[in-house]
Each structure stands twice: as structure tokens, then as C-alpha cells.
Amino acid sequence: MENKRFALLIDADNISAKYISVILEELSTYGITTYKRIYGDWTSTQASKWKNQLLENSVIPVQQFSNTVGKNATDSTLIIDAMDILYTGNVEGFCIVSSDSDFTRLASRLRESGMEVIGMGEEKTPRSFRVACTRFVNLENLGNQEDSEEKKQQDNTVSREVIYNAITNIITENENKGKNVELASVGNRLVNMYPDFDVRNYGYSLLSRFLQESGLFLLDKRDNVITISLKENEQSKEEIRTYVMEIIHKAGSKGIGINELSNRVHGRYSHFNVKDFGYSQFSKFVQGMEGVQVYADKNDRKRVKAL
Structure with missing residues (x-):
């Protein structure tokens, strides 16, 4: 299906009104937005900031009074509406806009029903909600963002x-x-x-x-x-081999455990992969080096030492 139909559900309690235009623009790259609803207590001062944005973008506000202190009624209403929309069969996906982890289970449930779930939220959004979605977009990345390699990586972003x-x-x-x-x-x-x-x-x-x-x-x-x-880089490969030999020689006659050696190599060279050297296992890679001996200690754990 070329144009998937999406239901856009926004948690006004946790999202700023300044993002509405870029949210709609971003979602348009995934398909057609058939439902556009936003949930909040519209009698509050904070929610009133959304008024002009809702009129300009034809987003339907859903009123939910905060009847109980400490309870988020907005979350419950959004979740109930999402399930109602799911069972109508009128959409192929959902876009949940919130920086709140309370929608993690909802995202998982929708995906279990075969829905594509696009999550959008600010950088502070907990990782649990991010990974529950099919795809998650940081709102700070949307709009007129300059392409700069000097940009600081977000704390919640995969390294x-x-x-x-x-x-x-x-x-x-x-x-x-x-x-x-x-x-x-x-x-x-x-x-x-x-x-x-x-x-x-x-x-x-x-x-x-x-x-x-x-x-x-x-x-x-x-x-x-x-x-x-x-990228084939023989100089880099030789550097890794030299580093491995240095560690083995420094270990002396006691040698060093294969697992410890592997951890140290990966710690220094995060992109190290033994398959690049033609081996399937790290121990085989070490055994293939000249001037070393791989042996088992009394606990049957592999170690290596210089000859």
C-alpha cells in the first residue's frame, strides 16, 4: 500500500505547541493523516497555548479534566481512543506524540496488532517508549536544523x-x-x-x-x-596486531585470559571484528599470530602467553 493511513494522537500535557507544524510535516512523509487528535485539560493555562495552532492545522482537541491530583487522565483517554481507532480498521499506523513513558505498553500493543507505530517526543523521552515504537523521531531534529557534524549527540541516542x-x-x-x-x-x-x-x-x-x-x-x-x-585498512589491522602482542608480552609468563584480552582490544578499537582478519573466533585470531601460545588453565579457561 503506497499511502498508509495514520492516526495522530498528541499528548498536550507533555509536548509544546511549537512543534505542531513539524509534527504534521514529518508524519506526511510516512503516509496520510486521517485522524488528528490532541488530548489535554483545555481549561488549564498551559493547554491554552495550543488554541491557535489547533485551528490552523485542523487538529481536534479532546477535553479531559484533571479530576484527581497525581493521576493523568489524559493518558487514559488517549489510550482508550487509540484502541477504539484500532478496532475500526480504518488505519494502518499510529503516531503517538509524547515524551512520557506511560505510552510504552500502548505502542507495544498496537504493534502486536500489526500496526506501524511512529513515536515522536523530545530528547528527554525515556528509552522504553522509544524502542516500543516501530520508529522514533526526536522533535528537536525537526524543522530548520543545520547539518553540522559538531552537533552534540543526545544523551538518549544510541552511540x-x-x-x-x-x-x-x-x-x-x-x-x-x-x-x-x-x-x-x-x-x-x-x-x-x-x-x-x-x-x-x-x-x-x-x-x-x-x-x-x-x-x-x-x-x-x-x-x-x-x-x-x-574500508580495507592494512595499517589499522597491523596496529591492532601490535597492540595485542604488547598486551601478551606485558602479561609475562602468567599470560592473560582470552576473554580479558578480547575485552581490552574491543575497548580500545570499538570497531574491531575478527571476521575482518579472516577468523570466526577471537581465540583463533590469537592462535594465528606468531610467537604466542594458547592454552587452558586448571579451570579449563583459555589463556595466552608469549613464547
Whole structure:
């Protein structure tokens, strides 16, 4: 289906009115917005800031009085409406706009029913809600954002190192099967693995530029299809081998545990992958080095020492 139908449900208690235009613009890239509802106590001063925005963007306000102190009636109303809309069968997806973790279970429930769930919220949004969605978008990234590599990475954002390692594994997995890796498929896999992955979180507008400037990958464009591969860097590989040997020699006659050695190598070289060296296991990689001996200690744990 080319144009999916979405129900847009906004939690006015946790979202600023300044975001409404960019929310609608962003959601339009996913499909058609058939329901546009916003929930809050419209008698409160805070909610009144939404008035002009709702009229201009044809968003229907749903009144919910705060009858009990400490209880969020808005959340309950939004959840009930979401389930009602789900059972009408009139949409293929939902967009829940909130920075509140209270909608985590709702997002999971909607996905269990086959719905695509787009989450939007501010950077403070708890990770539990982010990963419950099919995709999560930071509202701070929307609008007129400058493409700057100096932009500070958000605290709740998956680190670049984790993303780079995931991409390396995707490429290696496909290369072992003799397949070329298309950039588009890498992007889709990353979103499936990390619903809040968005290159805008790191100050970029394009995935290709984000990867090119990492210095770890090669991109090749042919017939309008971009493929990605690992950048061969023999100097870097030799540096890793040298580092491993230094650790082993410093360990002396007692040697060092294979697991500890592996942790230290990964700690220093976050993108290290033994498959890049032609091995499937770290212990095999170490055994393949000259001047070392891999052995089992009295507890049958693998260790390595210099000969």
C-alpha cells in the first residue's frame, strides 16, 4: 500500500505547541493523516497555548479534566481512543506524540496488532517508549536544523560506536553470503534494530554522509544504487596486531585470559571484528599470530602467553 493511513494522537500535557507544524510535516512523509487528535485539560493555562495552532492545522482537541491530583487522565483517554481507532480498521499506523513513558505498553500493543507505530517526543523521552515504537523521531531534529557534524549527540541516542559496529556486522554477514550491501537496506536494518536511529541525531541529513565521514566505510554508486563495504585498512589491522602482542608480552609468563584480552582490544578499537582478519573466533585470531601460545588453565579457561 503506497499511502498508509495514520492516526495522530498528541499528548498536550507533555509536548509544546511549537512543534505542531513539524509534527504534521514529518508524519506526511510516512503516509496520510486521517485522524488528528490532541488530548489535554483545555481549561488549564498551559493547554491554552495550543488554541491557535489547533485551528490552523485542523487538529481536534479532546477535553479531559484533571479530576484527581497525581493521576493523568489524559493518558487514559488517549489510550482508550487509540484502541477504539484500532478496532475500526480504518488505519494502518499510529503516531503517538509524547515524551512520557506511560505510552510504552500502548505502542507495544498496537504493534502486536500489526500496526506501524511512529513515536515522536523530545530528547528527554525515556528509552522504553522509544524502542516500543516501530520508529522514533526526536522533535528537536525537526524543522530548520543545520547539518553540522559538531552537533552534540543526545544523551538518549544510541552511540555512534554501536551503530558503526552494527553496520560492520550487517556488511560482514552479507559479504559472507556473496551479496552486495545496499545503503537503503542498511538503513532499514538499523531502524529495525534501533527504532530511534536517525542520522539527524548526530548532526547529519543523509545516511551516506554520516557513513562517509566515519572513515570506516566505502560507498559506491552505480545505476542510482548505492552500495556500502568496509574500508580495507592494512595499517589499522597491523596496529591492532601490535597492540595485542604488547598486551601478551606485558602479561609475562602468567599470560592473560582470552576473554580479558578480547575485552581490552574491543575497548580500545570499538570497531574491531575478527571476521575482518579472516577468523570466526577471537581465540583463533590469537592462535594465528606468531610467537604466542594458547592454552587452558586448571579451570579449563583459555589463556595466552608469549613464547
